[in-house]
Amino acid sequence: MTSAHDGANTPGSPGGSTAAGATPRGDVGPGSAASAPAAGQTPSTLHDLEEAVHHLEAEAEHRPPPAGVPTNLVVAALVVALGAAAVVGSLDLGVGTASAPGPGTWPLILGVILVVLGLALGATARRTSDAERFTGSSWAVVAGLATMLVFVALIGTIGFEIPSALLAFVWLRFLGGESWRSSIVTSIGVVIAFYLIFVAALSVPIPHLF
Amino acid sequence: MDLTPVLDGFAVVLEPTNLLYCLIGVVVGMLVGVLPGLGPAATIAILLPITIGIEPVTAIIMLAGIFYGAQYGGTITSVLLKLPGEASSVVTVFDGHALARQGKAGTALGIAAIGSFVGGTVSIVALTFLAPVVAGFALDFGPPEYTALALLGILLVATVSGGSRLKAVIAASIGLLLATVGRDTFTAGERFTFGSLGLADGLDFVPIAMGLFGLGEILYNLEERHTAAPAPARIANVWPSRGDLRQSRGAIGRGSVLGFFLGILPGGGATLSSLAAYAVEKRRSKTPERFGNGAVEGVAGPETANNAAATSSFIPLLTLGIPANATMAVIYGALLVQGVAVGPRLVEDDPELFWGVVNSMYIGNILLLIMSIPLVGLFVRILRVRPAILAPITVLITLVGVYTVNNSVFDIVLVIVFGVLGYLMKKAGFEPGPLLLAFVLGSLLEDSLRRSLLTFGGDPTGFFTRPISGTLLVLFLLVVLYPALRAGLSRRRPAARSIDTEELV
Numbered sequence: 001m002t003s004a005h006d007g008a009n010t011p012g013s014p015g016g017s018t019a020a021g022a023t024p025r026g027d028v029g030p031g032s033a034a035s036a037p038a039a040g041q042t043p044s045t046l047h048d049l050e051e052a053v054h055h056l057e058a059e060a061e062h063r064p065p066p067a068g069v070p071t072n073l074v075v076a077a078l079v080v081a082l083g084a085a086a087v088v089g090s091l092d093l094g095v096g097t098a099s100a101p102g103p104g105t106w107p108l109i110l111g112v113i114l115v116v117l118g119l120a121l122g123a124t125a126r127r128t129s130d131a132e133r134f135t136g137s138s139w140a141v142v143a144g145l146a147t148m149l150v151f152v153a154l155i156g157t158i159g160f161e162i163p164s165a166l167l168a169f170v171w172l173r174f175l176g177g178e179s180w181r182s183s184i185v186t187s188i189g190v191v192i193a194f195y196l197i198f199v200a201a202l203s204v205p206i207p208h209l210f
Numbered sequence: 211m212d213l214t215p216v217l218d219g220f221a222v223v224l225e226p227t228n229l230l231y232c233l234i235g236v237v238v239g240m241l242v243g244v245l246p247g248l249g250p251a252a253t254i255a256i257l258l259p260i261t262i263g264i265e266p267v268t269a270i271i272m273l274a275g276i277f278y279g280a281q282y283g284g285t286i287t288s289v290l291l292k293l294p295g296e297a298s299s300v301v302t303v304f305d306g307h308a309l310a311r312q313g314k315a316g317t318a319l320g321i322a323a324i325g326s327f328v329g330g331t332v333s334i335v336a337l338t339f340l341a342p343v344v345a346g347f348a349l350d351f352g353p354p355e356y357t358a359l360a361l362l363g364i365l366l367v368a369t370v371s372g373g374s375r376l377k378a379v380i381a382a383s384i385g386l387l388l389a390t391v392g393r394d395t396f397t398a399g400e401r402f403t404f405g406s407l408g409l410a411d412g413l414d415f416v417p418i419a420m421g422l423f424g425l426g427e428i429l430y431n432l433e434e435r436h437t438a439a440p441a442p443a444r445i446a447n448v449w450p451s452r453g454d455l456r457q458s459r460g461a462i463g464r465g466s467v468l469g470f471f472l473g474i475l476p477g478g479g480a481t482l483s484s485l486a487a488y489a490v491e492k493r494r495s496k497t498p499e500r501f502g503n504g505a506v507e508g509v510a511g512p513e514t515a516n517n518a519a520a521t522s523s524f525i526p527l528l529t530l531g532i533p534a535n536a537t538m539a540v541i542y543g544a545l546l547v548q549g550v551a552v553g554p555r556l557v558e559d560d561p562e563l564f565w566g567v568v569n570s571m572y573i574g575n576i577l578l579l580i581m582s583i584p585l586v587g588l589f590v591r592i593l594r595v596r597p598a599i600l601a602p603i604t605v606l607i608t609l610v611g612v613y614t615v616n617n618s619v620f621d622i623v624l625v626i627v628f629g630v631l632g633y634l635m636k637k638a639g640f641e642p643g644p645l646l647l648a649f650v651l652g653s654l655l656e657d658s659l660r661r662s663l664l665t666f667g668g669d670p671t672g673f674f675t676r677p678i679s680g681t682l683l684v685l686f687l688l689v690v691l692y693p694a695l696r697a698g699l700s701r702r703r704p705a706a707r708s709i710d711t712e713e714l715v
Contacts, residue, residue, distance in 0.1 A: 049485045053300045063434055067638075075638045079380055086387055093401055099668025103394040103401055106656045110387045117380045130374055130639030140432045141633060144605075145626070151609060152622045160610060168602040175432060176598025190603055194610065204614045 064138075067131040075131065076122035083114025140175050147171065159209035165191045215557075216338060219565025223573055228268050228566065235272035236574045239279020240581055243296050244287055244589050247431050247597055248424075248604065250280040250296070251537040251643070255423040256604065258416050258544055259611035266548040267563045271570040273541050278330060278520045278571065281480055282578045285322040285513055286589060289315055298480035298516040301488040305501060305508030312504055320450040321506055322513040323582035325462045329514035330575040332466040333473070333521035337568060341557065345529040348554035353661035354673050358682035360655040363476040363532045365689055368644040370477035375693070378644045381635065385645035388413055389652020396660060408620065415543040416615055417624040418649065422642040423540065424608050425625060426632020428601055448583050450506075458510035461491050465511040469518030474525050479535040480516040487515035521571060528556055528564060532651070536643030539650050546650070 086107050096102025121128075147170045151163040168187035172178040178186070198204045222228060242253045254273050261269035284296025289306035302322065309318040351359070364386075368378035391402045392412025403409040450458075465487045472483035491511040492501045501508050523534040531553035533539040545552050550563065557564050581589065612625045632642050666672030674680040688695075 049301065049489060052304075053485070071638075082384065082387075089402055093399070097668060098663055098670070101660045101663050103397050103399050106659065107387065107390050107401065110383055110390070114380065114383050114387070117376060117383065121376055121380065124376070128374065128639065130377070132637050132639075134637075135433075137433045141429050144429060144432050145630065148605065148609065148626050148629075152619060152626065155613075155622070156619050164606050164610075167606065171602035171605065172598060176596070176601060178596075178598055186599060187602070190606065194606060198610060198614075204610075205617055206610060206613055 064132045064135045066129040067133045069125050071131055071133070072125035072128050073122060076118050076125055079118030079121060080115050081118075083111045083116075083118055086111030086114060144171065144175055155207055159207045161191050161195065161209050164194060215561035216565050216569070218561065219569040222267060222562050222566035223271070223570045227265075228271055228570065229573065231264070231268045231272040232275050232570050232574050233577060235275020236279035236282075236577050236581070238272075239276040239281075240283040240578065240589060241592060242276065243280035243283020243285070243299075244592055245595070245597070245600065246287060246293050247600070248427060249537075250277045251540055252423040252427045253280075254537060254540045254544070255419040256608050256611065258420060258540070258547070259615050261544050262416075262547060262615060266545065266550050267566040269544060269548060270541065270563070270567045271574075273544055274524070274567055274571065275574045277537050277541070278517060278574060279578055281513075281517045281520050282323065282326050282582050283589065285326070285509075285582075286319065286586070287593065289318045289322070289509075290590065291593070298484045298520075299513070300481075301484050301512045302509055304488070305503075305505045308502065308504035309506070309509065314504070316448045317450050317454055317506065318509050319586055320448040320583060321454060321458050321510050323448075323579055323586075324450065324455070325458065325465060325510045325514035326517040326582070327575050327579045328462050329466045329469055329516075329518035330521050330571065330578075333470045333518040334568060334571045334575075336470050337522055337525055341525050341529050341564075341568070344525060345554040345557045348530050351530075351554065351678070352676075353658040353665065354676050354679040355682070356654060356658040357662050358673060358679040358686065359530065359532055360651045360658065362682050362686045362689070363526070363534070364644065364648050364651060364655075365686060366475065366477035367535060367647050368477075369689060369692075370479075370482060373641055374639055377638075377640045381640045381642065382644040382648040385648030386652045386655065388418075388645075389649050390656065395653065395657060412653075413649075414621070414624070415547060415650065417612055417621050418628050419540050419543055419646060420608055420612050421625040421628025421630075422632035422635075422646055423536075425605070425629025426636060426642060428604055428608075429629055429633040430636045431597070431601070448586055454506050458506045460494075461487075461507035461511040462514045464490060464494075465514030466518045469515030470522045472515070473519030473522035474534070476526060476532065476534045479523050480519045483519040484512035484516040487511035524568070527552065528567070529554055531556075531654070533647060536641075536647055539643070539647040542650050543646075 088111075090104035090107035090111055093104030093107065094102040095104040095108050147167040151160075151167050154163040165187045168190050169183055172186055173180065173183035176183075195208070195210070198206055199208050223232070238253065238257075239250065242248055242250055248256075254276055257273070257276070261273065280296055281298055284294060284299030285302055285306065288294045288296075288299040288302040289310050292303055292307045294300040294303055302318075306318045306322070309315060348355075364382050365379070368382045369375055389412070391409055392400070393410060394401050400410055468487050468490060469480075469483040472486060473479060488501075488508060488511055491505075491507045492498050495501065495505070495507065497505075523538055526532045526534045527538045527542055531542075533542040542552060550556075550560065608625060609622055612621045613619065615621060635642050635645070662673065663670070673683055
């Protein structure tokens with residue numbers, strides 16, 4: 001009686017069921033178990049590997065710091081709102097029944113799932129760290145976006161050449177930090193190449209000035 | 211099995227146009243792999259407009275070339291600069307870069323190229339025999355099986371993709387919701403179109419993919435400063451020595467098998483299999499302390515496995531019509547745009563396309579081996595091209611490209627809108643991959659679900675009475691409950707961590 005109790009109570013003891021279950025391949029015996037922690041600086045389990053990979057990526061990419069709790073809550077609220085909108089919309093479409101599903105059945109299911117998951121996201125807002133803060137460099141994205149909007153606005157009236165050159169120039173000089181000379185030369189070169197490929201060679205009907 | 215269609219497939223590949231597009235594909239793939247920033251999914255999305263004007267088989271040969279070519283190219287930056295060009299080459303950094311520091315960069319690159327070639331080729335051969343079997347098996351699948359398969363596929367991709375699981379599932383649900391926009395296939399009534407004629411036929415795949423993957427990634431990259439790439443050291447000798455080859459022989463063999471099987475699993479793919487291969491090699495090694503300090507096996511295993519997986523992940527797409535990862539979802543979209551019916555009938559109904567694409571991978575791998583060993587210096591030189599110069603060119607290709615699909619300025623607006631969405635998603639920690647995958651599978655899933663419910667008379671337990679859909683749904687539930695199970699287990703057993711490694715491996 002007591003011995004059985006003891007056995008059940010010592011899962012961590014060497015040679016216990018845990019160790020045997022965890023390493024079915026452990027035919028090398030205690031030697032491998034002893035050397036694993038010694039080589040601890042390089043990862044060996046998938047979990048450690050994934051962590052090491054994330055670390056490496058963060059190191060290589062210089063991403064902005066994580067966003068705060070308010071941002072996470074806003075994201076969660078948006079998900080809930082989208083789900084709620086889907087629910088309302090699907091009720092309008094007619095949900096039908098399980099035996100005769102209507103156009104709204106599937107959107108209703110998705111809406112409910114989104115609401116539930118959004119609430120779960122809100123509940124974990126304090127612990128999430130994978131969202132990024134908007135920093136000064138986020139303005140670069142706004143600027144890049146602006147050049148694209150200018151491109152769309154102008155392409156119908158004056159063709160693609162001038163908007164393209166403008167876009168390339170802004171991205172090279174101001175977003176990419178290239179020199180004035182290289183920016184001007186490259187942006188003109190890119191437009192000429194595009195013209196030759198799309199208009200002259202492929203005769204794609206893109207609006208063009210020349 | 212009948213080998214005639216397989217051999218006919220070679221005739222398709224050897225047509226000059228197809229050879230040319232295969233070459234273009236693998237060169238672009240190699241470049242994309244070398245240059246940090248855009249991944250293969252983004253590149254394939256951006257190049258979708260090109261594929262519309264050409265034959266389906268030619269288009270897919272090129273897109274496939276980009277995908278597996280990127281696995282070769284990603285190695286180069288991992289080894290030389292400690293900057294993985296590709297997610298699936300990240301583990302290569304540990305030992306590849308260590309080798310480079312010891313002046314053996316050439317050895318690492320050579321072993322990686324040979325491993326990639328062997329892994330890719332083994333995987334194509336296995337695919338050739340396995341794919342028709344899977345397709346034959348799937349011919350009997352009805353709506354309930356497809357419902358279960360699509361659900362499981364989406365969930366697995368969402369679970370395995372990097373980052374938060376909860377967020378990935380949310381992204382997938384949003385993708386499914388976006389797929390409901392447009393005409394309902396059963397009642398022909400309009401859904402969520404807000405009275406707009408442009409939305410009546412549903413959201414277009416091309417601008418969504420180009421925006422979410424292409425433009426979204428470019429915008430996201432604008433915020434970071436890549437550390438200026440130092441001029442890479444000269445690569446002396448890429449031919450690995452006999453000793454190195456002998457040392458990595460086992461790793462290449464194991465990597466091929468492991469990569470092939472992990473690649474078939476939805477969500478598995480190249481990245482996971484490279485991680486798993488590294489873990490296996492380290493665990494098996496008699497001298498695990500060498501790992502991280504320049505072990506050749508630590509390069510050979512993962513590099514072989516990621517290529518084998520890249521190839522085998524075509525199996526679920528070409529035989530079931532279920533893409534196994536984000537890149538496959540884009541290729542699936544390309545097939546749909548071309549009007550190709552992807553599913554178990556593809557092998558029988560369109561053998562030219564099926565075997566043309568499969569066999570093109572042999573040629574592609576040979577081309578890549580040539581580019582990775584004798585011509586590697588050329589690609590190393592490309593690292594000197596600054597990302598700042600490439601960014602505006604990619605933007606312009608995207609904007610002009612999407613216009614050419616329908617000659618519509620509105621499509622440019624759409625691609626920008628989805629670009630912003632993709633950027634904001636990445637910013638908030640959501641991967642766009644699961645969204646796009648769910649979007650392409652959305653109508654299949656909804657149709658199958660509704661058909662099944664009609665057949666079962668509204669009784670959802672009907673799914674469990676059919677053996678295949680029942681098994682798949684039980685798996686689905688296990689994956690859903692897995693985190694809770696694991697939390698329960700690890701509280702009782704501190705060794706649970708290493709257990710799930712074993713299971714995955």
